[in-house]
Amino acid sequence: MRRKSSTRILRRAVRRLSLSPLGQVPVLVLGDGQYLTQSVAMLEYVEETFPGPALLPKDPVKRAQVREIVELINSGIQPLTNLMVARRHSSEPQLQKDWQMYWVEKGL
């Protein structure tokens, strides 16, 4: 297996970040010039495109419960713990950490 140089990896990461409106990862490059941002959109794309075990249970209540957890993390906790949000909140590393931990503990 060929090892990629750190410069190549860095260049690729910067290129991918530039595809995301908020400069975030992950970015899924589809290989034909198209790409996706946003984890849930990517997961649904993978589920609809590739055969394999279903991501969601068949039972409607259980499906809703999985979506509940996804939403709780995806819009309730994770965005508030992002570095860009924490830095906007405070320039003090300890205050940033306190902010992030508050939302993680409240949500989980």
Ligand SMILES: N[C@@H](CCC(=O)N[C@@H](CS)C(=O)NCC(=O)O)C(=O)O
């Ligand atoms: N809603 C986005 C969230 C993406 C996101 O927040 N990514 C984080 C890493 S987990 C990021 O790139 N953060 C950059 C920063 O905090 O500056 C998704 O589901 O993909």
